Amino acid sequence: MSENATDTVFEVFRQERKGQPFQHAGSVLAPDLRFAEIYAREQYGRRQESSALWLVRRDAIDELSDFPDEFDLKYRRVDGYSIKARLKEARERAGTQPS
Amino acid sequence: MPERSRADLLLELADDELVIGWRNSEWTGIAPFLEEDVAFSSIAQNEIGHARALYELAAEELGSTADELAFDRSPGDYRCAPLVELRRLEWAWTVARHWLYELADELRLERLKASGDPAVAGLAAKMDREETYHRLHADMWVTRLLSVREGRLRLDEALDGLWPFALGVLDEELRPELRRRAEARLGRELPDVDPVARGDHVGELAELWEEMTSVRRSAPAGAQW
Numbered sequence: 348m349s350e351n352a353t354d355t356v357f358e359v360f361r362q363e364r365k366g367q368p369f370q371h372a373g374s375v376l377a378p379d380l381r382f383a384e385i386y387a388r389e390q391y392g393r394r395q396e397s398s399a400l401w402l403v404r405r406d407a408i409d410e411l412s413d414f415p416d417e418f419d420l421k422y423r424r425v426d427g428y429s430i431k432a433r434l435k436e437a438r439e440r441a442g443t444q445p446s
Numbered sequence: 447m448p449e450r451s452r453a454d455l456l457l458e459l460a461d462d463e464l465v466i467g468w469r470n471s472e473w474t475g476i477a478p479f480l481e482e483d484v485a486f487s488s489i490a491q492n493e494i495g496h497a498r499a500l501y502e503l504a505a506e507e508l509g510s511t512a513d514e515l516a517f518d519r520s521p522g523d524y525r526c527a528p529l530v531e532l533r534r535l536e537w538a539w540t541v542a543r544h545w546l547y548e549l550a551d552e553l554r555l556e557r558l559k560a561s562g563d564p565a566v567a568g569l570a571a572k573m574d575r576e577e578t579y580h581r582l583h584a585d586m587w588v589t590r591l592l593s594v595r596e597g598r599l600r601l602d603e604a605l606d607g608l609w610p611f612a613l614g615v616l617d618e619e620l621r622p623e624l625r626r627r628a629e630a631r632l633g634r635e636l637p638d639v640d641p642v643a644r645g646d647h648v649g650e651l652a653e654l655w656e657e658m659t660s661v662r663r664s665a666p667a668g669a670q671w
Contacts, residue, residue: 376481377481381582381586385485385579385582385586386482386484386485388579389484389485389488393488
């Protein structure tokens, strides 16, 4: 791929059907928004797989990636609780076994 | 417009779309960059889709099928314009051909959309909805190439070289309007030349025909995919 200094990465978000959330589909490299629209349309829309696309310049996206947890507050995490034993207990009480 | 039957007119259009689609698809896999490769290939596929619809309409009238019309005629029977026959050109020339072809096609489609024949007018309108994006794509490339010195030099050379071929896509009465639109967009005059008109073929068509019809000829009963 030839990358010109003027080329910009546009992130493409795709909505499969009206009303559904937009999900990240990929990106296109293009000299400007008009080229990006053409490229996104052909790459993510030509098979009728999208009802709408969002194009966002990558440099317009604000990324957060630092989430400190210095004191190991594992009760705040989804993996903080083991429910296996309690589930077994509950099943025994109810008289059902996992299939 | 010179006298010709509805079927002949449809075949001219269909052959143009089939052959330009075929030629443009010669860039698949080797276009200047990935995004362009996908977009240009998709545009080429659209043109071949238009060709199929046009052949189907002609076939109803001729008691034939789209495949027979597309692949079973001899090279001399094709009615496409020499502009679309030229084998894969250098990129600036490809952009020039794409842009000139779309500009001529737009004019032709405007006429057909106003046709009194509802099947022809309806198909022209359907095609035009896709061609809108082809024109947008071609025009963006023209803007981009004209924006830098090297691009302008290369595109201008290509446009001048292909201009007689572009004139040949259209009937005589539509050529002045093609010139007017092209010159207005480019902001300069185009060469005063005789058109390379439809009717004659460049040698490169025969070679294309060999390739294009090879599957059909190897499996005349119809290849299964």
